[in-house]
Amino acid sequence: MQTVTSVDGTEITYREAGTGPPLVLVHGGGLGESLWTHLRPQLVTDTTVVAPYRRGHGPSGDTAAYSLGRESDDISAVVETIDGAATLFGHSFGGLCALEAARTTPVERLVLYEPALLVGNHRDDATLAAEMETLLEAGERRRAMALYLRKATGLERVDHLLTPEMLDHAEIAVRQNRAIERYRLDDTLDLSVPTLLLLSEDGPAHLRDGVRTLHERLPNSRLVELEGMGHQGIVTDPERVAATITAFVEK
Template identity: 45%
Template sequence: MQTVPSADGTSIAFEQHGEGPPLILLHGGSSPQYWKPIVPRFAEDYTVVIPHRRGVGESGDSEEYSLDRGVEDVRAVIDAVDGEPVLFGHSFGGLLAIETARTTSVEKLIVYEPAVLVGEYREQADLASQMQARIDDGDRRQAMKFYIREVMHGGDIDDLDGWLAEWPPWPDIVALTENIARINRAIEQYRLPDSLDIDAPVLMLTGTEGPPHLQDGIRAVDDALSNRQLVEFEGVGHGGPTEAPDRVTAEVRPFIDGEENPVPESGD
């Protein structure tokens, strides 16, 4: 484990696996362990770098948090690694990757269902406050269940407890409840610009079973970009990189390696 100071002095930890050009994986509302199925698929050819988000894992924390602060943390890790990296972000990590790539030089950008809220959903979003109300009532587990129902399942699942019983991060993820509530505040405050000035090629990934509001968000990001590809995975949900690591890798590898015109599963 290595650490680097962010702009405000907070210590940001990051793991490194393998050797080669840097591939930085940014986790969303889960822990850095989210990327465990992906690491061995790239570590033979790349230096896979996994930052621990501020307040998670081995990283330090601060009383205040914002999207800008999260971007500063990612920049600090980029400055600490050797070479211009490929950024691959999932969910909130995808939003961090997008915002980092707007102001920092990266080789390529990959995002799986970035946490971008648009339209009426954004105007009415109150996930953070509803989580906080449950936290204030002393029920952190219910706050996390509420988050998972909304973000992983679009608010619609018949047997959440049964699903959670088979979901590896549960119940350890309850420890991140307060941290996840605050990143949702940052997500709800973010407004996608009409155009995203990102020089690097962008690969966007989504699943047909992901929550509708994040499918709307990634298509809005698609409209805001110029140099991009969009790939949709049939039958895959919001946890695509861990649900279907082989299928995701089969799309990501050609994109990173520079193979011309990879054939997507679907999309354009």
């Protein structure tokens, strides 16, 4: 593993494997870099996969002060340490972090799989962070994370996802959701980098609406719907997701 120091002094750890053009993978909430267990083997033959642990995950550092801007700075620090122009891939909340990083740091391409972006009534009515906090204060950690996972994935049954590691990240999930609820997508985005937006057929409605709105506001984006797939397609069908990413990278 390697480390890079972010703007605020936080040490960010990342793994690097494979050969080919660099591809930085930015994970969402809960499982950290280990989320790529299924996807990484499909990518390392064609790309150099660089997978950071976001702050507060795994061996990466953290700070009491938190913001989406700090997450963006962390990704930028990783991208800037890589030799060659990188493609940036973000999933879920990692997609929102990657979007913000790409606005300030040059990347070759950007791929976003259902970034955690709330628009319209989804944003106006968002209360997940507060609901989770109430449950945590009542000692209901498992219920708080079950609520989070149902909202994040669109799945009704999430017991299989409630691992000890996932439960340990309840407070991180709260701060992420607070950042999501506060985020406002600009009416126009000055981001000309070629962008591939991945939309799953069975993903949560609020994420699907966010992706479509983002597609409307980006000047150079392509929208691909992954049929028969949900928000966790990187785990359930990694071969198809990897093939879609690789085809875009090789253009």
